[in-house]
Amino acid sequence: MKHLLSVTDLDRDAATGLLDEAQRFEQALLGREVKKLPTLRGRTVMTVFFENSTRTRVSFEVAGKWMSADVINVSASSSSVSKGESLRDTALTLHAAGADALIVRHPASGAAHQIARWFAEMDEAASGYAGPGPAIINAGDGMHEHPTQALLDALTLRQRLGDLDGKRVVLVGDILHSRVARSNAFLLSTLGAEVVLVAPRTLLPVGVEAWPVRISDSLDAELPGADAVMMLRVQAERMNGGFFPSAREYSIRYGLNERRLKMLDERAVVLHPGPMLRGMEIGYTVADSPQAAVLQQVNNGVHMRMAVLFRLLVGTDEVVA
Amino acid sequence: MAVPEDRAAKSGAGEFSQRHDPQRVQAGRELLSDSDVGRTIARMAHQIIEKTALDSGDPTVARVVLIGIPTRGTTLAHRLAGRIEEFSGVRPAIGSLDITLYRDDLRSKPHRPLERTSVPEGGIEDALVVLVDDVLFSGRTVRSALDGLRDLGRPRAVQLAVLIDRGHRELPIRADYVGKNVPTARTEDISVLLREHDGRDGVYLRQEGGNE
Numbered sequence: 001m002k003h004l005l006s007v008t009d010l011d012r013d014a015a016t017g018l019l020d021e022a023q024r025f026e027q028a029l030l031g032r033e034v035k036k037l038p039t040l041r042g043r044t045v046m047t048v049f050f051e052n053s054t055r056t057r058v059s060f061e062v063a064g065k066w067m068s069a070d071v072i073n074v075s076a077s078s079s080s081v082s083k084g085e086s087l088r089d090t091a092l093t094l095h096a097a098g099a100d101a102l103i104v105r106h107p108a109s110g111a112a113h114q115i116a117r118w119f120a121e122m123d124e125a126a127s128g129y130a131g132p133g134p135a136i137i138n139a140g141d142g143m144h145e146h147p148t149q150a151l152l153d154a155l156t157l158r159q160r161l162g163d164l165d166g167k168r169v170v171l172v173g174d175i176l177h178s179r180v181a182r183s184n185a186f187l188l189s190t191l192g193a194e195v196v197l198v199a200p201r202t203l204l205p206v207g208v209e210a211w212p213v214r215i216s217d218s219l220d221a222e223l224p225g226a227d228a229v230m231m232l233r234v235q236a237e238r239m240n241g242g243f244f245p246s247a248r249e250y251s252i253r254y255g256l257n258e259r260r261l262k263m264l265d266e267r268a269v270v271l272h273p274g275p276m277l278r279g280m281e282i283g284y285t286v287a288d289s290p291q292a293a294v295l296q297q298v299n300n301g302v303h304m305r306m307a308v309l310f311r312l313l314v315g316t317d318e319v320v321a
Numbered sequence: 322m323a324v325p326e327d328r329a330a331k332s333g334a335g336e337f338s339q340r341h342d343p344q345r346v347q348a349g350r351e352l353l354s355d356s357d358v359g360r361t362i363a364r365m366a367h368q369i370i371e372k373t374a375l376d377s378g379d380p381t382v383a384r385v386v387l388i389g390i391p392t393r394g395t396t397l398a399h400r401l402a403g404r405i406e407e408f409s410g411v412r413p414a415i416g417s418l419d420i421t422l423y424r425d426d427l428r429s430k431p432h433r434p435l436e437r438t439s440v441p442e443g444g445i446e447d448a449l450v451v452l453v454d455d456v457l458f459s460g461r462t463v464r465s466a467l468d469g470l471r472d473l474g475r476p477r478a479v480q481l482a483v484l485i486d487r488g489h490r491e492l493p494i495r496a497d498y499v500g501k502n503v504p505t506a507r508t509e510d511i512s513v514l515l516r517e518h519d520g521r522d523g524v525y526l527r528q529e530g531g532n533e
Contacts, residue, residue: 017434020434021435024434024435024436024438025435027439028435028438030438030439031440032472033474034471034472037422037423038423038468039422039423039427310435311432314428314432315427315428315430315431315432316428316429316430316431
């Protein structure tokens with residue numbers, strides 16, 4: 001595996017393998033005085049973030065640092081991007097500067113794929129750069145995908161529910177703008193779960209019929225049979241029109257409030273990729289209830305990203321027979 | 322009955338040997354039979370009791386912790402602990418330390434999945450740690466394990482117990498407890514079979530790759 005660009009690149013075995021490995025990283029770190037492993041010593045990991053982020057950037061940074069990689073954070077506002085440098089030139093610069101992995105967050109869908117393609121072309125043209133380009137990890141590209149988030153969500157669900165086969169996961173809210181929803185829908189169904197989308201019709205993407213999911217209008221109807229509910233943030237920054245009448249109406253129809261929490265089975269899990277808009281899609285007390293796994297998700301994020309960096313940066317491509 | 326990658330990693334100093342195929346293992350020369358393995362482990366258990374005085378009841382004697390190196394080292398550590406308890410009445414704590422994350426050859430070898438790491442109850446602080454592995458070869462695995470231990474705490478002392486010492490050290494490392502010394506050629510390979518993994522016990526020596 002050279003890059004991690006999309007969850008659709010992962011078949012069931014590959015995805016399960018990554019989840020197992022993340023679990024073992026958690027175990028390997030358990031009870032340790034020193035959370036620092038020499039595994040990636042001498043490797044350089046660069047996070048390139050063209051959008052703001054707390055969780056993703058920090059957990060990649062922690063993951064890299066716990067494995068002794070040199071982690072360099074590049075953000076659009078502090079780099080030459082603010083002077084008008086193109087994405088291609090920025091990526092090639094970081095390649096030439098010696099990155100072993102680029103963790104890319106970009107507001108445009110497909111940005112990470114595009115960078116991987118440019119590197120492959122450069123490699124083919126053998127234009128004087130030493131060796132193939134760095135491993136690319138898609139850390140969220142526009143409305144497209146966020147594979148490591150889906151993996152850490154799957155890990156959280158597996159820890160809480162056991163095997164995901166046949167489990168019903170309800171994704172609620174702004175599916176249209178949510179890369180988390182898209183990655184989760186595909187990954188969870190790869191892992192055997194049944195995925196249900198609940199959203200206003202205006203917030204469903206074109207082509208959703210082709211996804212491996214069921215679509216429903218009523219959150220109240222879906223809650224009683226759900227093993228997990230994943231609430232999504234309403235992404236106002238990506239909305240350029242009226243997708244729903246008012247925030248209050250959205251909250252009433254699609255928000256997970258205390259009344260709705262009671263409709264859930266008591267073992268059912270509530271997920272939220274963060275950042276949460278408390279009072280909008282999720283109630284104040286719901287977010288802090290024991291059923292909510294929001295902080296467990298963050299904790300898993302570090303182990304999951306360690307597993308991904310380990311998989312991409314360690315070992316030759318050759319498979320042990 | 323596949324032999325795991327760590328076996329393969331230990332054979333051949335720099336290069337990766339092909340994994341054992343059960344038929345070929347069968348064809349190898351038997352160094353220890355099923356009953357020999359049991360006897361050897363019992364003898365090592367006696368030696369550990371004698372050298373560590375873990376049954377003396379003296380409060381100044383260090384607590385003994387057996388740390389196995391997965392997968393077969395961990396199995397051996399459990400067996401040793403069982404025998405030690407049987408002979409002395411004291412059961413040492415057992416842990417398991419995967420050294421994958423500490424290897425210095427990660428970039429040049431195929432990807433290997435992590436094995437289980439577990440720190441024993443009470444940690445290893447100020448304990449007498451006995452590292453347990455099946456085969457001692459170049460010493461690089463043990464070096465990695467020493468690095469790994471340092472991150473778990475500061476033991477009072479570290480000793481090494483191996484079922485087979487086959488020589489060819491690349492580092493200044495020697496074992497405190499050895500089940501059997503086996504002089505080998507670099508082209509030869511040692512296979513340790515344990516009941517928990519392979520259905521039976523036994524140690525075999527075979528020519529790497531035959532006529533190839």
